[in-house]
Amino acid sequence: MKQLKPRDKITQKMTRDGAVEINETQQTAERISSREADSDFSQPDTATAERVMEHLDAAHTRKASKKAVKKAQEAAVLRTSTSRLQFTDEERETPKLQPYIKKSEKAADKLDAAKAALPKQKKLVKERTFEETTGKAKTRLRFEEQEKPIPGGKAHSNPLSHPAQEAGIFVHNKIHSVEKDNSGVEGAHKSEELAERGARYGTRKLKQGYRSHKLKPYREAAKAEQAAFKANVNFQYHKALQENPQLTSNPFSRFMQKQKIKRQYAKTVKKSGSATAKAAAGASQTAAKKAAAFAGRHPAGVIIAIAALLLFIMVSVGLSSCGAMFSGSMNSVLGTSYTSEDSDLVATEQSYAAMENELQQEIDNIESTHSGYDEYRYDLDTIGHNPHELASYLTALLQSYTPQSAQAELKRLFGLQYTLTLTEEIEIRTTTDEEGNEEEYEYRILNVKLTNKPIASLAEELLNPQQFEMFKVYLQTQGNKPLIFGGGSPDGSPSEDLSGVEFVNGTRPGNPELMELAKQQVGNVGGYPYWSWYGFNSRVEWCACFVSWCYNQAGKSEPRFAGCEWQGVPWFQSRGQWGARGYENIAPGDAIFFDWDLDGVADHVGLVLGRDGSRVYTVEGNSGDACKIKSYDLNYQCIKGYGLMNW
Template sequence: MTRDGLIEVNETKETAERVSRREREADFSRPQEQPEPQAAQEIAAQNAAELPPVSPDASPLPLTPELPHRQDTATAERVIERIDAAQTRKASKKAAHKAQRDATVKEKSSRLQFTEEELSTPELEKYIRKSNEAADRLDAAKAAIPKEKKLVKERTFDEATGKAKTRLRFTEQEKPINGGKAHSNPLSRPAQEAGIFVHNKIHSVEKDNSGVEGAHKSEELAEKGAKYGTRKIREGYRSHKLKPYRAAAKAEKAAEKANVNYLYHKTLHENPQLTSNPLSRFMQKRQIKRQYVKAAKTGGTATAKKAAENTRKAAKKTAEETRQAAAFVARHPAGVCIAVAALLLFIMVSAGLSSCGAMFSGMMNGVLGTSYTSEDSDLVATENNYAAKETELQQRIDNIERDNPGYDEYRYDLDNIGHNPHELASYLTALLQSYTPQSAQAELNRVFDKQYTLTLTEEIEVRYRTETRTDTWTDEDGNSHSDTYTVEVPYNYYILNVKLTNKPINSFVSELLTVEQLEMYRVYLETSGNKPLIFGGGSPDVSASEDLSGVQFVNGTRPGNTAIVDLAKRQVGNVGGQPYWSWYGFNSRVEWCACFVSWCYGQMGLSEPRFAACQSQGIPWFTSRGQWGARGYENIAPGDAIFFDWDLDGSADHVGLVIGTDGSRVYTVEGNSGDACKIKSYPLDYACIKGYGLMNWN
């Protein structure tokens, strides 16, 4: 089997016969050059001598290709010629396009070409000189830009051989500005983390040693100075490298301005009629500059000069339109004045609406920036979790004697357990922004450990007790005698000292927050997060106290207590709740409406009711004793407690003292009503009245 098909070879007769019926394959190889005639005869004779003898019965293999094979070879040659021709045409077209682009780039220049007529015009001489000077400065600035050699691939066409060739060559071009980000040191991030870790460790102990604190602050200051100096050196180095590029950009802008100015004055010189009035000249100049800049960016100075000619025609048309508009205004002055007045009115109204919108947006941003960002349910749930920890602490103190038996005495030095809910919420919001009970749990534990410190200390005292002893002895006569006496016997007296310290949250938040967070904390605490009643215990009413000097009260069947009414009235005008919350035992301000009511009862010589929370302490005290009257109870009297449910969720939010009723309204004195003591009044069927705590005075 050969590439020409199946051939049968007879080795005995030394003959070969092609038996395949398929067409021979075309030879696509390039034809060899034909030898000279004499050389061809010599080659033929040599080939004939080398061929083996052929049997007369066998069909000898042809020495020349058959006709179909010759046709296939010619077809292949034509295909190859077409392929070469197509590649040559493609290479030629590509080279022509590249040459055209290079020519366009070379033509793009900021230097204008002036004719002899333009150079001989005195009016344009100054502008031509400025244009040439600007172009010279631009060429010098571009020459100062760093250059670099770049290897490029170039494809050329050889007309002699008819072939396209690719060759490499170096070209010099402007070095581009390095806008990429500098590669960072892979060890910088671990080093920073290590530095932060070390600084945090020092921060945790530096408050105990002023020397360590001073040294640490000096070290931090030195580090900041070193970083600042390094940054400035890098910025200066980069600014120095970019100086040629800035100079080139500045020179290019100046050259563009000079060229535009020349073309504008040239247009005015050739068309004096365009300078009709100042408004027309201003609009024409802007139009000429705009079209020139657009043409200069796309096609170089030649296209720009052509665009200036087109601009001249457009400016002439603009001048004509301006004259027509002026004539229209002269014919209809009243209509134009009305239109201008309407336009001014529209602008004033739009500006007013825009100012209102900006003011409203500013007000909204101010409200949002001073409000708690968490959901109300999350705020309350987190507060309840903290209160539960305080309840657990109280239970632990209550069970100390059970959990630590065997002591002769238990001594207690306990601060009050309690906190300001808004201090806790303001701290968590400043630190965590929006939080949930789960995300704030770690911070709750941290704050709780800082606020409360419970220490149990064992103390042993050596004390003496008097014991009576009897000594018995026998005299010489055998008589028994006894003497009784007392002695002081030492013994150990075991004491367990229980001390609870309560540091208000406001006293240590500065240790846990940054400067910015501390500022946010103070804003939230000042505004109560714009949710003063979220934790209960206060009234949102910020209006003035009412005047009851002309009201006649009807006490009803219950006598009440006029002394507590007079006491409560004397408190009207107090702001901030001092001394009521401090009398109760708090070290800082809390929601103090219940503290005020308890203080009034205490001044009357009553130890109870004493409560700081309305729903969890105040109402249970009255209901457990059968002294509770719901809203609508008619037999209320001066000195009773009145409870309010502002958000109507079934839980009391506020409490005050009843000072009387006239049968249709109830009159009260309330603490923490807008953070002040005020006299207020409400209809007896007011929906927010939850009920009354009925006091007994006998």
């Protein structure tokens, strides 16, 4: 029968000389610590020394040696700063390199200090060794100091926070449902909510400040590492220039050389530590020497290559810039243009102008529709609007629209813009008859007041903030269609000289005094006196305002129009005072209308100064945003016709 032997009782004990393994069954002790034992100078202990040597020999197996070498190399890399260069005595004695060496060492010192200031943590790691005699593996645990990783990730949340929030919302909703009945409860509830928001804001800011404080060492380390990298690259660059003087003659070569050293050094630092970085710097210098030697042997080829590279870069940058500029310009134009069709824009404007004409007719007929008054007193604002303000408002509000879809909004806007008020007033007056008797009688007065609130001021009240911003953009760019409603000439040429021109007088009488006044306006830029006189608060296409202003200065209250196609042309045509293109019996002071894009809609208006045998001479406002004297062939196809004035 096989006799069983009990397992030996083995314990480990920490002594002054290190860890010791004790076999209590056999009453033996063996030192197992890898730490070198302290020397005993009192008396030699040969037996202990022999045991230590045997233990060391047993531990250094081939596999364990390879692992130890690998771990030693890793530890050396960790202990050595990857951004600190090692300089030779020859480099330190070179006067031109000394400032850059000093900067590099100073930057490396700052980096070491920043890394030393990083938070550390002790981490338990396992170490596995093999005994050659027994072939068994042993695993030991030890603490190793490591840098703490950058704090991040999702913060731990309190599991009770969500139910607490739900309860808070429930309570607030209950208070909301009854607070309307008691102003005191409502005020207290508002104060409580304000305090809660303030507390949440303060807590959030405290957490942000605490996190920023914790991340400060990592930010300082990253900043120091970047500065050290820059200082090292700067040293390598100047060292290359010191060893290759021919590179200093060409700025382009210096720039390319510095970029090459920078890329090579960054690649090396990323791949390995400072030892290999030094070798890579030497490789960079060797490559620089080869490049310099090649440039010395083939200067013409290098110049041609550099010129070709520069040409290629310029062409590429030019094409990309043009493409980006074209794309940006197209997006800008499309984003600021009216989105409706041109025909819908003009038709909607005509509908609004027709409503204004009806209002004007209503005022003109006040004395007939409200007869029986002794006196009519008028306090009237100007009837008129900026067509681009209306189009910008409707585009910002409705995006794309037609006269039918915008009809309801037109009526609402018209009712807000114009307010006509009729107020009856009765005065008791006395009269004396032939016999000297005084009699009282009622003197009836009708006060007619019309107020006009500009569309721009209404837009700020009717549109939300985003729509109002779009309204201002459309109004500023005029929807990229400045002439769609008429009222202007894109002609940027200067005013013409009338020297040597002999006018041909027709049979119709003109108004030379009016034209002298009009010629005195030549040179005005912007048209402020004319559109502000008409009643506009900001600049509009002011050619029609200029013509109306001139007629008013000549004593004519009509025609008075701010739009060419929907106001000026109908006024003359409805009174039989219209002459088509080619009409020869024109006179000074007649209005001349132009259709620049030949779509049948008048775009511009001016005053006829006179004609000779083949040309008509005009004075125009808003011709390139200025008052100018111009001339055209009598059969010029863009002349829509003439408004004939009766003086």
